[in-house]
Amino acid sequence: MVNSLINLVVKEVKELVRDPKILIGVILMPLILFPIMGSAINISQESVRSAIISASFAVYDEDRGAASQAFVSNMSLNNNVIPINAPSLTQALAQFQSTNASVLLYIREGYSDNITMGRKGVVKIYANLKSINIAETGRTETVNFLVSEYNLRLSNNTINRLLSEADESADPNAVRNPIAIEYATILKGNVLEVPPMAIFNVLISQSILLPVLVMIMLTFAIQMAATSIAIEKEQKTLETLMTLPVGRMTILSGKLFGSIAVAVGGAVAYMIGFSFYISSAFSFAPQLTSTSLSNASLGIQPIGYLLLGVTIFITLVSGLALAICLAVFTDSVRSAQSLVGVLIVPVIIPAIILMFTDLEMLPTTVQWILLVIPYTHSIIASKAAFLGDYLLVLRSIVYITAFTVAVLYIAARIFSTERILTARMTSFRLGLRRRSS
Amino acid sequence: MSAIEARSLMKNFGNVLALKGANFNVDEGEIFGLIGPNGAGKTTTLRIVGTLLKPTSGSVSIFGIDAVREPDKVRRVISYLPEEAGAYQYLSGYEYLRFMAGFYANNQETAEKMVDEGRTISGLENRLKDRVKGYSKGMNRRLLLARSLMMKPKLAILDEPTSGLDVVHAYHVRQMIKEYVEQHDVTVLLSSHNMLEVEFLCDNLALINEGAVVAEGEPKELKQRFNADNLEQVFMEVTKLG
Numbered sequence: 001m002v003n004s005l006i007n008l009v010v011k012e013v014k015e016l017v018r019d020p021k022i023l024i025g026v027i028l029m030p031l032i033l034f035p036i037m038g039s040a041i042n043i044s045q046e047s048v049r050s051a052i053i054s055a056s057f058a059v060y061d062e063d064r065g066a067a068s069q070a071f072v073s074n075m076s077l078n079n080n081v082i083p084i085n086a087p088s089l090t091q092a093l094a095q096f097q098s099t100n101a102s103v104l105l106y107i108r109e110g111y112s113d114n115i116t117m118g119r120k121g122v123v124k125i126y127a128n129l130k131s132i133n134i135a136e137t138g139r140t141e142t143v144n145f146l147v148s149e150y151n152l153r154l155s156n157n158t159i160n161r162l163l164s165e166a167d168e169s170a171d172p173n174a175v176r177n178p179i180a181i182e183y184a185t186i187l188k189g190n191v192l193e194v195p196p197m198a199i200f201n202v203l204i205s206q207s208i209l210l211p212v213l214v215m216i217m218l219t220f221a222i223q224m225a226a227t228s229i230a231i232e233k234e235q236k237t238l239e240t241l242m243t244l245p246v247g248r249m250t251i252l253s254g255k256l257f258g259s260i261a262v263a264v265g266g267a268v269a270y271m272i273g274f275s276f277y278i279s280s281a282f283s284f285a286p287q288l289t290s291t292s293l294s295n296a297s298l299g300i301q302p303i304g305y306l307l308l309g310v311t312i313f314i315t316l317v318s319g320l321a322l323a324i325c326l327a328v329f330t331d332s333v334r335s336a337q338s339l340v341g342v343l344i345v346p347v348i349i350p351a352i353i354l355m356f357t358d359l360e361m362l363p364t365t366v367q368w369i370l371l372v373i374p375y376t377h378s379i380i381a382s383k384a385a386f387l388g389d390y391l392l393v394l395r396s397i398v399y400i401t402a403f404t405v406a407v408l409y410i411a412a413r414i415f416s417t418e419r420i421l422t423a424r425m426t427s428f429r430l431g432l433r434r435r436s437s
Numbered sequence: 438m439s440a441i442e443a444r445s446l447m448k449n450f451g452n453v454l455a456l457k458g459a460n461f462n463v464d465e466g467e468i469f470g471l472i473g474p475n476g477a478g479k480t481t482t483l484r485i486v487g488t489l490l491k492p493t494s495g496s497v498s499i500f501g502i503d504a505v506r507e508p509d510k511v512r513r514v515i516s517y518l519p520e521e522a523g524a525y526q527y528l529s530g531y532e533y534l535r536f537m538a539g540f541y542a543n544n545q546e547t548a549e550k551m552v553d554e555g556r557t558i559s560g561l562e563n564r565l566k567d568r569v570k571g572y573s574k575g576m577n578r579r580l581l582l583a584r585s586l587m588m589k590p591k592l593a594i595l596d597e598p599t600s601g602l603d604v605v606h607a608y609h610v611r612q613m614i615k616e617y618v619e620q621h622d623v624t625v626l627l628s629s630h631n632m633l634e635v636e637f638l639c640d641n642l643a644l645i646n647e648g649a650v651v652a653e654g655e656p657k658e659l660k661q662r663f664n665a666d667n668l669e670q671v672f673m674e675v676t677k678l679g
Contacts, residue, residue, distance in 0.1 A: 007539035011525065011532075018527035018568075235523030243487045243517035243594075244540045245509070418490045422450065 004246045005254055012258020016224060017265075026220050026266035034273030056080035057103040057143050060092040065112025067121065074150055075105070093126065102128050103143045115154070123147060214315065214378045215351035216270055221263035221316050222323040222340055222347070228255060229327035230336030239421060248415040252324070259320050260313070267312075307393040308385040314397065315378040318404035319347070321411045328420050350376035354383075374403040438501055440465045440592055440624040441486060445495035448481050448648075455481040457648035458495065463641070465500075468618055468625040470639035472632070472672060478648040479628040480520060480596055486626060487517035487594045500591055516590040518581055520597040520628075523569075530565035530572070530580050531556075534587065541588040551587045558613055559583035575606025582610055586617050595627040599634060607631075611638060632668040642668075646676045 016022050059081050061068050075081055082101050086092035089106065096104040104126040111121040125147075127140040159172035183195035192199070232238035241251050323340060330336040350370050359367055359380060370376040381396035414420055441463035448456040456478045463469040471479045484490040485497055488508035497504045499511045524533045534555040535548060542548035556565055559579045569577065578598070585593050598614065599607035611634060618625055629635050635642055636656050644652040644659075652659060652675045656668055665671045 004540055007536060011528065011536045015525050015527045236519040237523060237525060239489060239519045240517065240522060242489055243512055243515065245512045246540050421489055
């Protein structure tokens, strides 16, 4: 029994891994495609960033006072400033549009007087949107940032001057912002010196990542198992297997374990590829990844990993058993794949819904519909394991296990009867047609 | 003891009556042929003997073992070759034979002996190292036939063993069956459309039409009985299909 099972599993794994479609689709694609995607995003983001840094902008100084000239010369220090000389704003705008610059900094008349008199000097930023992309808005942000920096320096100088006139001493920053805000977050009773938004960002990324992982892995596994059964039926190798001195349950288990082994390999490849994707795609924005799970004392504890592993395993078994149950009713690879397409719908729907919301936020009816689908529980359990809600993980495991046992029972029944050889979707359809006519 | 005793075999697939009470006997060590037109019930009969299907009624025993009640015991003494079957495309011929031997052999040594036997039967020699995906139809059939004979089953059930093969491969396959049965104590139940093949191979045969055995006997005896020059004429005479 054990030898026969090992024999079957080894055969199944060899057949699956050597099939270029599966090798490429399940193992190599995620390993190669994700890093390429990540690099592509990185390159495009880098080009946006360099576009922002090298952005040139125009300045129209209507005021022409001492303060405005000091402002313009400061702005010109590290930037490529195109001066606009025009008798009126209308002409200045027309001239600005004929330049390469996307942003015009307009210093209004009276700016220098206002600054000198201790009032607000007004400037206006004109953005010429030549095309709609992130770089265009980024250029406006750059000018905005430069003005803000100068604003701060100007403010500090004024505060320092006023303080020395009053013969007082103080930190200009403290005068401007006397109160400093620090953030901390309490999570599961632990006080973390991390802003809540940082943790929230991590949670959000996890809540998207986990459903996607479960969905992808299940899709792989279901397609593989269904195709494998369909090929066995098409080639009549299943017919041969059924006449060998080996139990039907052993044949079924061999198929299940072989597919699981490859699906797990695919999931590992996916996770490796995905982590490369994340690290390369977001390398331009380190603030997104700097709050690692360990820093936030979040992440999965060993018991959580164990439960997550159990969840993923039984989810895979249930998906595979369901795929096998359905695939036996087909007589070709093509019909098996189209049938599996239907099975993937209940996998995708909960994954997509739970990517954007939590179950509790949905209307009760939708909650119940989703809860009937076992793959909803796989996603809930993945999230719960991450948050340390192990009771919820156990509840999900129990539900998926019950479903899996039921499906395995049906699969075993089908395997132990001649239906595995005689059942056809076409005959079902014909039967229905006959009955309806 | 008879190798196969089939009594009043009936098989329904929904409203379709595939077998209508087929009876036949196969003696130990003989090659027995089932001949009939498409849809006559040959494959259904072979599948029942091969424990893949259960008869709706009737009985079949293999070396005294009830195939319906004790299919597991029957599976230990038979090997079954489906019509136009394939092998696993991404295994090599050797790996395929080794995989199949794994279900019959108790240890590595026995398994390797079986594979060596398979290598001899198939005549594929070094091509056994290649993946099945690259095999021609004839090579594929030789591999499968070697698989079904290499473990020396008491009963080999061969459904259309030369179906779709060219003359050379068909000849080789027929020789393989004939020689193997002569050298080893193996009983063969086969189905075929090819009357020349049946006449060459079979010690006894049953003509089957519309789910029932319409004539049974040695090829020579059947020709005499129906005053025919060949089995084709016997078949046409018995079935009145012409």
